[in-house]
Each structure stands twice: as structure tokens, then as C-alpha cells.
Amino acid sequence: xxxxxSLHALIEALRDGAPIxxxxxNRSRQDxxxxxxxxxxxxxxxxxxxxxxxxxxxxAGARNQGVWAEIAPVSFSSLDSLLAAVKxxxxxxxxxxxxxxxxxxxxxxxxxxxxxxxxxxxxxxxPVNDTVWKTSAGTLGKVRLVQSRNLTLDIEKLKKAGFWVxxxxxxxxxxxxxxDFKGKxxxxxxxxxxxxxxxxxxxxxxxxxxxxxxxxxxLNVSAAAAIILFEAYRQKKK
Numbered sequence: 001x002x003x004x005x006s007l008h009a010l011i012e013a014l015r016d017g018a019p020i021x022x023x024x025x026n027r028s029r030q031d032x033x034x035x036x037x038x039x040x041x042x043x044x045x046x047x048x049x050x051x052x053x054x055x056x057x058x059x060a061g062a063r064n065q066g067v068w069a070e071i072a073p074v075s076f077s078s079l080d081s082l083l084a085a086v087k088x089x090x091x092x093x094x095x096x097x098x099x100x101x102x103x104x105x106x107x108x109x110x111x112x113x114x115x116x117x118x119x120x121x122x123x124x125x126x127p128v129n130d131t132v133w134k135t136s137a138g139t140l141g142k143v144r145l146v147q148s149r150n151l152t153l154d155i156e157k158l159k160k161a162g163f164w165v166x167x168x169x170x171x172x173x174x175x176x177x178x179x180d181f182k183g184k185x186x187x188x189x190x191x192x193x194x195x196x197x198x199x200x201x202x203x204x205x206x207x208x209x210x211x212x213x214x215x216x217x218x219l220n221v222s223a224a225a226a227i228i229l230f231e232a233y234r235q236k237k238k
Contacts, residue, residue: 001129004069004138005060007033012138014040018166019072023048026066028054029212037067068086075130077144079154083161089184090232091158092118093165095151095200096191097221100126104135104190105222107169110143113233117144123152124191155203158186164202168224170206179208181232189225 004010011033013020023041025034027050041048055064060068082091092110097103103126110118126132133140148154155165166179167188170172188204190196201207210219210227 001072002073002128002133003060003072004130005064005067006134006137007037007065007067007137009134009136010035010067010069011040013071013133013141014046014138016022016033016138016141017044018138018141019075020044020046021070021072022046024051024056024059024068025049026053027051028053029066034066038083040075045181066115071133073221074140074145074148077117079119079146079148079157082144083157084148086116086161086184087109088114088116088236090181090229090236091163091186092116092225092229093148093151093155093186093188093200094118094120094125095188096121096194096197097189098124098126099129099136099192100129100131102126102192102222103128104132104219106225107132107136107143107145109222109226109229111139113229115143119146119148119151119154119186122147122149151200154202155186155188155200159205164206166206166208167201167204168206168210168228169196169225170203170209170218172209174206175211176208176209176228177231179206181235182238185232187225187228187232189221189228192221 056068163184163186165186
């Protein structure tokens with residue numbers, strides 16, 4: 001079970017209908033945000049308790065914002081259901097993202113650009129835990145997550161559904177801002193140290209680079225995701 005200890009993340013999760021089992025609230029904290037949590041819990045029928053600060057600390061650790069919420073495991077979608085619900089024609093493919101902070105940040109960015117969904121490789125990927133919930137700021141429920149057993153096969157399925165597949169590669173000949181994102185597009189982002197695998201690069205229709213100063217070897221994958229996905233969002237909104 002994942003848990004939330006951030007007020008902002010908890011409020012977003014409650015508003016988004018996240019599967020929250022129960023909530024503990026520091027009864028000595030009385031402010032507008034805590035009032036919002038209580039109101040949302042009542043509205044959604046989520047069990048909550050007003051408890052001493054020590055009770056929250058025992059669950060959440062000493063560094064918390066006066067809340068602790070237990071969240072049921074994330075419900076994953078199938079690729080078929082994702083394709084049946086395509087609206088913006090933007091899909092994110094994560095090839096072995098290991099850091100939970102990066103995963104959460106990418107989920108938040110994907111939600112912000114209205115991506116239809118995220119494909120996550122089952123092998124070698126970060127688990128969807130409390131860190132992911134926290135760094136996603138409660139946006140996990142705003143974008144479909146698909147666990148992929150075979151990214152190569154799923155990429156072929158996306159292509160058959162009309163998607164053009166682009167993978168990040170700093171040695172690529174095309175800069176990301178020269179790519180046409182207006183049509184159905186799937187963007188592959190790779191492992192923090194290894195990047196996108198050679199096999200997935202081979203299966204991509206286009207490799208994209210992010211130009212930057214030569215003194216910097218590479219960008220963090222969540223930063224790269226934000227740069228590319230917001231360019232896709234900008235083009236699609238034109």
C-alpha cells in the first residue's frame with residue numbers, strides 16, 4: 001500500500017477520486033487546507049480520523065504535514081482501453097525508468113499536457129509507491145497507466161492504431177522542436193543511465209535530440225520529458 005503525507009497531494013488525490021482507504025489527520029492543526037481535506041473526505045465517503053500529532057507521526061514519520069492517507073494499489077489500464085479512449089493523440093512510453101521521483105514527475109507532466117496515457121515497462125521499472133504519488137502531486141488518477149510486458153509489441157500496436165513513434169537520443173539528427181507532433185504521437189523516454197534501448201530505437205519512426213550546451217552530458221529524464229511533452233502540447237493546441 002502507498003501512503004500520502006503531503007496535504008497538496010492528498011487534496012489532489014481526493015479531488016481526483018483516488019482509491020483512498022483511510023485518512024489520519026492531526027487534530028491540533030486547524031487551517032483552510034485541513035478543512036478542505038475534511039470536506040472532501042465527507043463528500044467522497046472516505047473514512048478519516050482526527051488524532052493526536054504523535055499518531056500521525058507514527059504512521060508518516062516525523063516530517064509530515066499533519067496527514068497520513070493509505071491508498072489502494074493503482075489500477076492499471078489495458079492498451080486496448082487506452083486506444084479506445086484516445087483524445088489528444090499523445091502517449092508516453094517509459095523504457096526502464098527506475099527512480100520513483102522521476103516517474104512521479106513524468107506522470108505529473110503527462111497529466112499537465114493531457115496525454116492519453118503512459119506505458120510503463122514491467123521489467124526494471126520503478127514501483128508506483130508513495131514517492132510517486134507525492135512527486136506526481138496527486139495526478140496519478142488523471143492519466144491512464146498501462147503496464148507493458150513487451151514494449152516492442154505494444155509499440156507495433158500503437159503504430160497500427162496510427163501513432164508515429166519518436167524516441168529520445170542525444171545523437172539524433174533531428175531536434176525535437178523540428179518534429180511534427182500534431183498527429184498521433186508516442187514518445188519513448190529511456191532509463192536514467194542507459195537511455196532508450198537499442199531495440200526500441202530501432203523500432204521508432206524518428207529519433208529526437210534536445211540541443212543543449214556541450215558542457216552538460218545529458219538532461220535528467222523528467223526534465224527531458226517536460227521539454228518534449230510541452231512542445232507536443234504547444235503544437236497540438238495551435
